[in-house]
Amino acid sequence: MRRIIFLGPPGAGKGTQAVELAKARGLLHLSTGDLLRAAVQAKTPLGVEADRYMREGALVPDDLVIRMIAERLRSPDAQHGFLFDGFPRTIAQADALAKITPVDHVLFFEIPEQALMERLTQRRVCPVCGTVYNLTTNPPKRHGICDREGATLVQRNDDHPDAVRTRLKAYADKTRPLLEYYGSRGQLRSIDATGSPAEVAERIRAAIP
Numbered sequence: 001m002r003r004i005i006f007l008g009p010p011g012a013g014k015g016t017q018a019v020e021l022a023k024a025r026g027l028l029h030l031s032t033g034d035l036l037r038a039a040v041q042a043k044t045p046l047g048v049e050a051d052r053y054m055r056e057g058a059l060v061p062d063d064l065v066i067r068m069i070a071e072r073l074r075s076p077d078a079q080h081g082f083l084f085d086g087f088p089r090t091i092a093q094a095d096a097l098a099k100i101t102p103v104d105h106v107l108f109f110e111i112p113e114q115a116l117m118e119r120l121t122q123r124r125v126c127p128v129c130g131t132v133y134n135l136t137t138n139p140p141k142r143h144g145i146c147d148r149e150g151a152t153l154v155q156r157n158d159d160h161p162d163a164v165r166t167r168l169k170a171y172a173d174k175t176r177p178l179l180e181y182y183g184s185r186g187q188l189r190s191i192d193a194t195g196s197p198a199e200v201a202e203r204i205r206a207a208i209p
């Protein structure tokens with residue numbers, strides 16, 4: 001049973017790598033961004049509340065996110081290990097998680113900030129299957145069309161430059177302090193998140209054998 005956290009700024013490639021690693025290791029992939037976007041789309045009370053923050057690129061309040069995660073971790077498919085992608089993102093969330101379960105590895109995706117704006121504004125997503133593309137680094141075979149579903153790709157509404165700037169600031173103010181939090185507990189490992197997705201995947205395999 002492995003319990004892993006992927007930590008890093010928006011656009012560092014956490015989601016791209018989490019999908020592959022979770023599949024390879026049989027872990028439940030828990031992306032708070034994906035869970036919140038599903039709630040927004042379903043217009044649940046949580047989704048309606050979260051939407052106000054997400055559109056602007058601000059973090060959703062801790063109590064909402066913690067409640068959502070605590071509930072998700074109680075389900076049977078979370079009992080064989082999990083990989084958190086985008087959680088925890090504040091000290092309060094890390095403290096809450098520590099009360100629910102221990103974690104085995106915290107992997108920090110290290111990447112210069114200049115690379116992030118480019119990756120995020122060029123990201124496109126399939127609205128049907130959720131596959132993530134990049135117009136520059138990982139384009140679909142046909143421009144603007146998902147390789148798997150044939151659906152027209154969309155841009156996330158927080159991938160516009162203004163929202164990206166807010167997300168980078170939220171990361172610097174609220175999430176970056178987690179490096180010290182997990183570092184001082186001896187749990188943090190860093191990987192170089194530049195280079196191709198295959199190169200990054202190889203570094204992750206080496207860091208978490």
Ligand code: AP5
Binds near residue numbers: 061065120158
């Ligand atoms: P969330 O969905 O978690 O977004 P994020 O953390 O900003 O992360 P991203 O999905 O933007 O980036 P990523 O690192 O996964 O990169 P990806 O692999 O897609 O959160 C969205 C919002 O939800 C937040 O702003 C907040 O409002 C709310 N929220 C979520 N969790 C929360 C929490 N815990 N507390 C409070 N609020 C929360 O890659 C990016 C692009 O780069 C893609 O196009 C990809 O194809 C490309 N790419 C990936 N790897 C490479 C590579 N090696 N080389 C070149 N291109 C690459």
